[in-house]
Amino acid sequence: MGLFSSLAEKLGNVFSKITSRGKLTEGDIKQAMREIRIALLEADVNYAVVKDFVSKVSEKAVGEAVLKSLTPGQQVVKIVNDELVELMGSTNSKLEVSSKPPTVILMCGLQGAGKTTFCGKLGGYLLKQGKKPMFAACDVYRPAAINQLQVVGKKVNIPVFEQGAGNPVKIAANAVEEAKKLGYDTVIVDTAGRLHINEQLMTELKEIKQKTAPTEILLTVDAMTGQDAVNVAKTFNDELDITGVILTKLDGDTRGGAALSIRSVTGKPIKFCGTGEKPTDIEPFYPDRMASRILGMGDVLTLIEKAQNAVSEEEMKKLEKRMRENKFTLEDFLTQFKSLAKMGDINDVVAMIPGMNRANVDSRAIDERINKYKSIILSMTPQERNHPEIIKSSRRKRIAAGSGTTVQEVNALLKQYDQTREMMRAANSGKLPQMQQKIVRQKRRFR
Amino acid sequence: MGFFSKIKEGLKKTKEAIAYKLNKLFTGGVLTDDFYDELEEILITSDIGAETTDTVMDRLKGEIDKNHVRDTATVRTLLKKILVELLEENEQPTYEYPLVIMLSGVNGVGKTTAIGKLAKKFKKAGKSVTIAAADTFRAAAADQLTVWAERANVRIIKHTEGADPAAVVFDAAQSVKSKNGDVLLVDTAGRLHNKKNLMEELKKISRVVERELPDAMVMNYIVLDATTGQNAISQVEIFNEAIDIDGIVLTKLDGTAKGGVVLAIAGELGVPVVYVGVGEGIDDLEDFNAEEFVNGIMDEQ
Numbered sequence A: 001m002g003l004f005s006s007l008a009e010k011l012g013n014v015f016s017k018i019t020s021r022g023k024l025t026e027g028d029i030k031q032a033m034r035e036i037r038i039a040l041l042e043a044d045v046n047y048a049v050v051k052d053f054v055s056k057v058s059e060k061a062v063g064e065a066v067l068k069s070l071t072p073g074q075q076v077v078k079i080v081n082d083e084l085v086e087l088m089g090s091t092n093s094k095l096e097v098s099s100k101p102p103t104v105i106l107m108c109g110l111q112g113a114g115k116t117t118f119c120g121k122l123g124g125y126l127l128k129q130g131k132k133p134m135f136a137a138c139d140v141y142r143p144a145a146i147n148q149l150q151v152v153g154k155k156v157n158i159p160v161f162e163q164g165a166g167n168p169v170k171i172a173a174n175a176v177e178e179a180k181k182l183g184y185d186t187v188i189v190d191t192a193g194r195l196h197i198n199e200q201l202m203t204e205l206k207e208i209k210q211k212t213a214p215t216e217i218l219l220t221v222d223a224m225t226g227q228d229a230v231n232v233a234k235t236f237n238d239e240l241d242i243t244g245v246i247l248t249k250l251d252g253d254t255r256g257g258a259a260l261s262i263r264s265v266t267g268k269p270i271k272f273c274g275t276g277e278k279p280t281d282i283e284p285f286y287p288d289r290m291a292s293r294i295l296g297m298g299d300v301l302t303l304i305e306k307a308q309n310a311v312s313e314e315e316m317k318k319l320e321k322r323m324r325e326n327k328f329t330l331e332d333f334l335t336q337f338k339s340l341a342k343m344g345d346i347n348d349v350v351a352m353i354p355g356m357n358r359a360n361v362d363s364r365a366i367d368e369r370i371n372k373y374k375s376i377i378l379s380m381t382p383q384e385r386n387h388p389e390i391i392k393s394s395r396r397k398r399i400a401a402g403s404g405t406t407v408q409e410v411n412a413l414l415k416q417y418d419q420t421r422e423m424m425r426a427a428n429s430g431k432l433p434q435m436q437q438k439i440v441r442q443k444r445r446f447r
Numbered sequence B: 001m002g003f004f005s006k007i008k009e010g011l012k013k014t015k016e017a018i019a020y021k022l023n024k025l026f027t028g029g030v031l032t033d034d035f036y037d038e039l040e041e042i043l044i045t046s047d048i049g050a051e052t053t054d055t056v057m058d059r060l061k062g063e064i065d066k067n068h069v070r071d072t073a074t075v076r077t078l079l080k081k082i083l084v085e086l087l088e089e090n091e092q093p094t095y096e097y098p099l100v101i102m103l104s105g106v107n108g109v110g111k112t113t114a115i116g117k118l119a120k121k122f123k124k125a126g127k128s129v130t131i132a133a134a135d136t137f138r139a140a141a142a143d144q145l146t147v148w149a150e151r152a153n154v155r156i157i158k159h160t161e162g163a164d165p166a167a168v169v170f171d172a173a174q175s176v177k178s179k180n181g182d183v184l185l186v187d188t189a190g191r192l193h194n195k196k197n198l199m200e201e202l203k204k205i206s207r208v209v210e211r212e213l214p215d216a217m218v219m220n221y222i223v224l225d226a227t228t229g230q231n232a233i234s235q236v237e238i239f240n241e242a243i244d245i246d247g248i249v250l251t252k253l254d255g256t257a258k259g260g261v262v263l264a265i266a267g268e269l270g271v272p273v274v275y276v277g278v279g280e281g282i283d284d285l286e287d288f289n290a291e292e293f294v295n296g297i298m299d300e301q
Ligand SMILES: Nc1nc2c(ncn2[C@@H]2O[C@H](COP(=O)(O)OP(=O)(O)OP(=O)(O)O)[C@@H](O)[C@H]2O)c(=O)[nH]1
Pocket: A109, A110, A111, A112, A113, A114, A115, A116, A117, A118, A139, A142, A145, A191, A192, A193, A194, A220, A248, A249, A250, A251, A252, A273, A274, A275, A276, A277, A281, B107, B108, B138, B190, B192
């Protein structure tokens, strides 16, 4: 597979490599950072941005707290994610409104990024909020650009102000006058796609800005953009002092690392996402979702959080200690089982692990089983719970009767307990990683 | 203006220009770690991708050791050679007529514009050219293509918005047959490769072409935007699964993006880059030349 193996799997490997070992060394963190660096680069985050990011994260990761933590690998992943989310800004799809209507919104960006399409989306969105928007057709270069805006306008029921292939600066200014006259409170200005290095066309945008005093200047960027995103965003921001960014075509399978690059070089908020070709395919920007997307980790982080919520640090410590001392009893077994149940539907849990598909497990059956286990264990004497090896045939019969289950079910519980203990012993002697990996490999093969 | 001079012009305009960095790098100096780091940066910022960069760097270091290279200038020549070889592994197509060229790709990459440019190119070569407007979906797509057909002075077959694109292609094929045309250019709607139904639609269009023009040479080209990063790999991969891609048209090379991802694609998928787009004008389409492409990435000003 090489080049095409998915990031999710790669990071899944890093993740399991670190977590399965338990304690981390500084060398481990270095290795993890290398992998994360590659992951970010393959996600199209800009080279320089990645460099900064990784050095920041690794500083945090070598901190005492991580090295001493019970789940250092998970901590590292969490630090990476938290840092990403923070860099990505907040969910902020609020558009500023001018105190002197009409509010002018200027769209700009490279060729084919999705400006004209987004005019339609934004218009529809504002219409729903009770605004009265109008479009201004200021792309006088692209063949049939005006027709396109008109078709879009018709779809969302918003009028288009156009003056053919005139001077875009004048057309924009005239559109604003027209809006004032006709009582439109918002003018969305569609402009031609242009290269950031085209001085003449960049000057044209500056003139439109000067003449129409836009409240919002939105840079539209294709989410599939690669390393060049920093150059584009930086130049547009330097020249126009943009107010926000629109990230389009997120309905594709791109990792969208450009989002991080753009945020880092402009510091401007990403306000909306385009998620399709229809006027309704507009969404607010969610930094946390974007972070997981860039990391290609799917919901690994949700899984980590769920696990952390389900088992308290205290409980973890206790379990770990008992495991180490080989004192893992039936009571501990029940605690562990319950915490797994607390993480939610087992199918969802499995689906969140990279490289694993949704398991076909009946989660109701699992709940039932946990309840049965509970009553079986409750029917045991404290001595039996702490020394399960004394539970022989007559005791099994008594326990089954007392808990309203069958001897077979009691046997099943004891067997599963034995297996779990076996696994824990293996974990203590360092054999578990291979075991786990074998299971993962098998799962993959059967996909 | 030629492709190379356009690229050079683009490079001149940006201080971030890779050429500038390389120039600085290659004028003297020794093979230090910093030197390799900077080389790596140059490759990665051209969108070649971290993994392909590793492969290229490994190969480069191997050559350096083998040839006992000590100076940076020779390293530069070696690196260029490696990159050019990667691109030239895949053979360029030679056309036979009647010829069908179908352009497909994700949204907004420059398919329609490239159809206009190709129409002009074949028309100039004395061929009789027909365009099929098989994007019946996007707002005013046919209007846009009509303008290009007029500019190139070629025939266009179109239906109304929302019509079946396969039906447009069917009509166009009949027209080409009856008029003994040389070249049929098929413009398709932009579609993201992860949309199953749209990829099925593309397969259907492709089947109609094959069925209606069985004696024609059919070339399926995917259009890639040079600004695109690593996602271009899965674009080519999945379009190729659907309709067997014969080549790449790499557009928007007149910007500051380098389109380095085609190096990863060339190495992994064996699909050649056939044309490059270097502007919005009708003549801004050039035959791909690996050496010029690599020069565009690496040469000093
Ligand atoms: N799948 C998908 N396609 C999109 C999205 N936004 C825009 N598009 C498509 O991208 C292509 C280009 O969109 P346009 O709105 O014409 O882009 P533009 O920036 O106005 O292009 P120029 O005016 O030529 O610079 C069209 O095919 C749109 O349908 C999106 O969020 N998802």
